[in-house]
Amino acid sequence: MTKIFKHVQSTVVPLPIENIDTDQIIPARFLKATTREGFGNNLFRDWRFDGEDNPKDFVLNHPTYSGKILVAGKNFGCGSSREHAAWAIVDYGFDVVVSSFFADIFKGNALNNGLLPVQVSEAFLQKIFDAVYADPHAEVEVDLESQTIKISQTGEKESFEINPYKKACLINGYDDIDYILSNKAAIEEYELSSKS
Amino acid sequence: MGKTLFDKIWDAHVVSSKEGFPDVLYIDTQFIHEVTSPQAFDGLRKRGLPVFRPKQTVATADHNVPTWDQHLPIKEELSRYQVDMLAKNCKEFGIEFYGLGHPYQGIVHIIGPELGITRPGGTYVCGDSHTSTHGAFGAIAFGIGTSQVEQVLATQCLLQSRPKRMKIEVNGKLQKGVGAKDIILYIISQISAAGGTGYAVEYAGDTIRSISMEGRMTICNMSIEMGARCGLIAPDETTFNYVKGREFAPKGEEWDKALAYWKTLYSDEDAQFDKVLSFRAEDIEPMITYGTNPGMGIGVTQHVPNVHDIDATEQLSYANSLKYMGLHDDQSMLGQPIDYVFIGSCTNARIEDLRQVANFLKGRKKADNVTVWIVPGSKQVQKQALAEGLDKVFEAAGIPLREPGCSACLAMNEDKIPAGKYCVSTSNRNFEGRQGPNSRTFLASPLTAAAAAVTGRITDVRELLEEGELVS
Numbered sequence: 065m066t067k068i069f070k071h072v073q074s075t076v077v078p079l080p081i082e083n084i085d086t087d088q089i090i091p092a093r094f095l096k097a098t099t100r101e102g103f104g105n106n107l108f109r110d111w112r113f114d115g116e117d118n119p120k121d122f123v124l125n126h127p128t129y130s131g132k133i134l135v136a137g138k139n140f141g142c143g144s145s146r147e148h149a150a151w152a153i154v155d156y157g158f159d160v161v162v163s164s165f166f167a168d169i170f171k172g173n174a175l176n177n178g179l180l181p182v183q184v185s186e187a188f189l190q191k192i193f194d195a196v197y198a199d200p201h202a203e204v205e206v207d208l209e210s211q212t213i214k215i216s217q218t219g220e221k222e223s224f225e226i227n228p229y230k231k232a233c234l235i236n237g238y239d240d241i242d243y244i245l246s247n248k249a250a251i252e253e254y255e256l257s258s259k260s
Numbered sequence: 261m262g263k264t265l266f267d268k269i270w271d272a273h274v275v276s277s278k279e280g281f282p283d284v285l286y287i288d289t290q291f292i293h294e295v296t297s298p299q300a301f302d303g304l305r306k307r308g309l310p311v312f313r314p315k316q317t318v319a320t321a322d323h324n325v326p327t328w329d330q331h332l333p334i335k336e337e338l339s340r341y342q343v344d345m346l347a348k349n350c351k352e353f354g355i356e357f358y359g360l361g362h363p364y365q366g367i368v369h370i371i372g373p374e375l376g377i378t379r380p381g382g383t384y385v386c387g388d389s390h391t392s393t394h395g396a397f398g399a400i401a402f403g404i405g406t407s408q409v410e411q412v413l414a415t416q417c418l419l420q421s422r423p424k425r426m427k428i429e430v431n432g433k434l435q436k437g438v439g440a441k442d443i444i445l446y447i448i449s450q451i452s453a454a455g456g457t458g459y460a461v462e463y464a465g466d467t468i469r470s471i472s473m474e475g476r477m478t479i480c481n482m483s484i485e486m487g488a489r490c491g492l493i494a495p496d497e498t499t500f501n502y503v504k505g506r507e508f509a510p511k512g513e514e515w516d517k518a519l520a521y522w523k524t525l526y527s528d529e530d531a532q533f534d535k536v537l538s539f540r541a542e543d544i545e546p547m548i549t550y551g552t553n554p555g556m557g558i559g560v561t562q563h564v565p566n567v568h569d570i571d572a573t574e575q576l577s578y579a580n581s582l583k584y585m586g587l588h589d590d591q592s593m594l595g596q597p598i599d600y601v602f603i604g605s606c607t608n609a610r611i612e613d614l615r616q617v618a619n620f621l622k623g624r625k626k627a628d629n630v631t632v633w634i635v636p637g638s639k640q641v642q643k644q645a646l647a648e649g650l651d652k653v654f655e656a657a658g659i660p661l662r663e664p665g666c667s668a669c670l671a672m673n674e675d676k677i678p679a680g681k682y683c684v685s686t687s688n689r690n691f692e693g694r695q696g697p698n699s700r701t702f703l704a705s706p707l708t709a710a711a712a713a714v715t716g717r718i719t720d721v722r723e724l725l726e727e728g729e730l731v732s
């Protein structure tokens with residue numbers, strides 16, 4: 065069963081960097097775990113800590129910024145298909161990632177883990193960055209039912225796209241495997257016809 | 261209206277299609293490896309589900325494995341545990357496992373094609389983004405996340421929305437010293453690391469047609485580096501000749517039947533693409549990357565772009581990238597000293613890559629201050645290299661031939677580039693820390709990497725190639 069997602073209102077963590085790849089989100093050397101839990105400790109590991117595990121000057125180490133919404137530059141999640149990237153972001157405590165562009169595989173992985181990728185225009189992304197840099201307590205509201213994202217203080221909002229099936233999955237906690245298994249007769253029929 | 265190659269294959273695999281839902285797409289074969297499968301098997305256990313079609317699942321160990329002394333137990337505890345767990349899961353769920361020591365073991369995207377498992381018209385998935393490699397045969401091949409690995413194990417189907425279709429044509433004659441790797445690095449440098457996102461990309465044109473299967477796999481392999489969902493090339497005689505006679509390829513009557521079908525797999529003349537791009541082969545130089553994503557590449561004789569020529573919103577990221585690499589804008593890449601050379605990975609560790617490197621290294625020696633790793637893509641590639649005496653050529657150049665695995669492409673095993681060091685690498689990603697924490701990667705072709713191994717710096721391989729020297 066997928067984690068249920070409906071509505072989030074929260075302060076945000078700004079990460080105005082383009083092309084953040086999944087190797088940065090979770091470096092390969094941390095992919096040796098065989099469960100889905102605990103990856104949050106190593107989220108953005110090499111940006112957060114130096115070789116001796118001392119904290120670096122990075123937004124996740126900055127007490128000013130916190131929240132359930134990560135806001136990042138365009139082409140977020142490019143590179144490796146590792147779902148560990150989505151697990152790490154969820155495990156750290158984020159419910160939403162906002163960017164002006166997402167890599168395909170990451171977007172799918174996020175949706176399969178109850179993490180909502182919200183794609184906004186470049187202009188709106190900049191507005192969120194401006195709002196949070198003007199006031200770190202600035203909040204953003206994301207509503208899945210109405211597919212809208214709003215900057216609470218200014219009331220500025222934008223709508224976002226999501227596949228209607230994936231939307232239903234998130235709101236109701238449906239799961240892809242359950243859905244495909246409901247097609248089992250069709251799968252077996254396909255196998256028979258394709259072998260003939 | 262005609263259909264694209266992609267649509268022909270997709271339509272032949274749709275199990276069910278419903279308005280507002282992604283299609284249920286039948287998957288012919290799923291490849292699995294030790295890193296992205298354990299949580300999927302756990303999921304099956306929790307649901308009480310078997311693997312639906314274990315015979316259509318192929319497993320190998322590649323990401324974590326050492327590339328030296330593979331006959332000994334894996335030293336690194338977590339890596340050993342992960343590989344052992346895959347063996348255990350395969351046994352429990354009835355899946356054939358090509359583990360260490362097995363003659364078919366190797367990098368998952370190298371063994372599928374060389375065993376004749378990857379075929380024209382098929383659908384393939386793997387929990388690894390470079391699954392796009394298999395598209396070189398005129399197949400649909402997706403890299404997927406672990407939840408989807410579980411999905412395919414449970415149902416042999418993938419829930420997927422149809423991507424848009426893009427055609428990238430390359431026409432003309434390649435310059436001497438320029439190969440498949442340079443073509444794909446050039447394309448990505450032109451359209452950026454996000455230029456293919458949302459698309460299935462078909463590569464076409466007479467240059468692509470003239471390239472071997474190995475080269476086509478190199479090109480399709482890096483489709484993901486421009487964000488594409490997959491890459492594919494229409495099958496032709498080159499493809500059929502490659503597949504014929506391989507271990508699991510169809511034989512006899514089945515071959516004839518398959519071949520007749522495969523010959524229908526091309527984009528119809530009037531097929532509509534959502535986007536078409538065209539490049540000239542003559543414009544492509546040996547390529548090198550200078551930054552921290554695969555789109556940051558230039559011809560080896562060119563200079564690193566000036567920060568002011570970069571889009572204003574990206575200048576900060578650009579400056580950070582050059583800082584990480586220890587380079588500055590406007591600088592020449594030629595002559596840049598390097599410390600390591602890695603020849604390997606699912607991009608460039610096939611027998612043709614090793615032959616090309618061996619041909620170049622004949623009568624040459626690696627530079628004293630450079631460490632060079634040559635890692636074959638599979639046990640079969642290793643065996644073939646030994647049979648052809650390529651290992652002797654490498655040894656004479658001062659380079660031992662290692663054993664198969666993903667190795668320094670992602671540095672999950674011991675093959676890590678130390679912090680701050682420069683590596684010319686035939687792999688696919690130059691992300692920060694990809695080859696080890698704080699390592700610095702220059703992506704290039706096997707020939708350009710071999711030239712750097714000899715000179716100890718970034719070199720225009722064309723200047724070292726003698727008149728008429730056989731390089732491909």
